[in-house]
Amino acid sequence: MKISKINRDATLIFLSVLFLAFLVGEMLTSKGISKQKELTEYELLMGADDEKARLPSPSEVAVLAFNELKNPFYDNGPNDKGIGIQLIYSIVRVLAGYLLAVIFAVPLGFLVGMSPVFYKALDPYIQVLKPVSPLAWMPLALFVIQDSILSSVFVIFICSIWPILINTAFGVASVKKDWINVAKTLEMNKLQTAFRVILPAAAPTIFTGMRISIGISWLVIVAAEMLVGGTGIGYYVWNEWNNLDLASVVFSILMIGIIGMLLDLGLAHIGKLFTYSE
């Protein structure tokens, strides 16, 4: 009963914030009194029906969103693709770079977490490379890989590695000594201990790292695609800015947020399968 009341109130507040934001948005972006005289097509194209450029009103964005989402996968050439196609480009790049990072960082993190020697040896590299903005790698990637799409995948890879690597190493290193002792008294060899005890024990920490990484990847892909251009949601945002279509920019901001949320929820869902409570 109490929970249902909380849910009801929360929904109410959520809806009122939405309504208020809509209202304020509409008020702030209302057109000035439009000039009554007939405009030529040239004047319309130059925006002469309005005294200055304005932010799009929420209702404009909503109409645009409705029209875009009605047919998200149309393709009218390089500069006019549906938002769905652009998002799929971005998601595929993110997943490619991200999965490569998982394949690379989990075993390496395992090694670093298990062995104090490797930890000491590799820690300086990790500490120096971790704070580098992934976009700083872009020129180098473009030069070496000679392909803009693969370069953005590489940038995703390089930004995903660190949280996974560090969390895996931490999770592996902080497995309870009691559990290791259980493995020892059961005469498990190194491999059995790693797979039957350490990996499941560290799994929740590893998944936390993976969840942080997918979030960062999704942040970075937008910037990366703005740089390399061509396709993807980042390119779409920048292209609409160049077209001065701010309604589309706002719409894509919303879509980026929604997809980012879905990626995070998806990973949280998978992670739940591997968590345990003591």
Place this chain on the structure above:
Amino acid sequence: MKFLHVENLAKKYPGAKKGESFTVFEDVNFTIEKGEFICIIGHSGCGKSTILNNLAGLDDPSDGLIMMEGVKVSGPSLNRGVIFQNHSLLPWLSALKNITIAVKSRNPTWTQSQILEHSYKFIDMVGLKGYETRKPSELSGGMKQRVGIARAFAIEPKLLLMDEPFGALDALTRGMIQDELVKICGQTRQTTFMITHDVDEAILLSDRILLMTNGPYARVAESVKVSIDKPRDRSTIVHDPAYYHIRNYLIDFLVKRSKELSGNNSTVFHAEESADSFPKVVDPHMIALVKSAGSVVR
């Protein structure tokens, strides 16, 4: 040849200054016969847990030797099962899987159905039928410790080591599990070495009780015979004439003599000790009987 030999065992840690060392215990000698249940009692810090870890092979002694069936103990082995103080179940596995993982390690060639059949036998033995699919977090403290007991017994070790297995349980649960342990050990004749702080628990369960002096420089000073017939029962054992003789003797040792005999007063100890420095064997009930007989004669 005795089943287990512990000779001149010592544990020293490097001290704060170079060249200095801190001795937790030294000259620890005792033996265990096959089928014997041994409890070890001593104050915190005397190194009981370290001795147990040495026996388990999880930790190496600084000095001395442990021989089991004529073979030197080095490193952990499935022949020595351990029940840890805090149950140490793997929390991501169900109660049953916690046991099967041990059974699988013990018998790598067994089929899945053999493993399951064997594991269920021990689930039944500790009375956890119906709870086998639960995760440790869904079990009470007593149930968790029972899974730990089942896991240790399921690998059928030659020597079972228990580090204060019931320390974290409430008195009622502890009593119930003690009863079960009495029953199980009676059936299996399991050779057992157990650490406890509970004098009554030690008398109920053990054939002999090893008494340790206070650390540092702790020693196993005496080996007290529990001359009460088995099988024992928690409700009737207190009426046994030997019970309070033994109990008083143990309490007296813990309260007074463990300190008097400790490393600081080691001259006293050395004066008393026998040549081979094995713990003095004591039968408090016999002593009491002899004493009372003497007073009657007088």
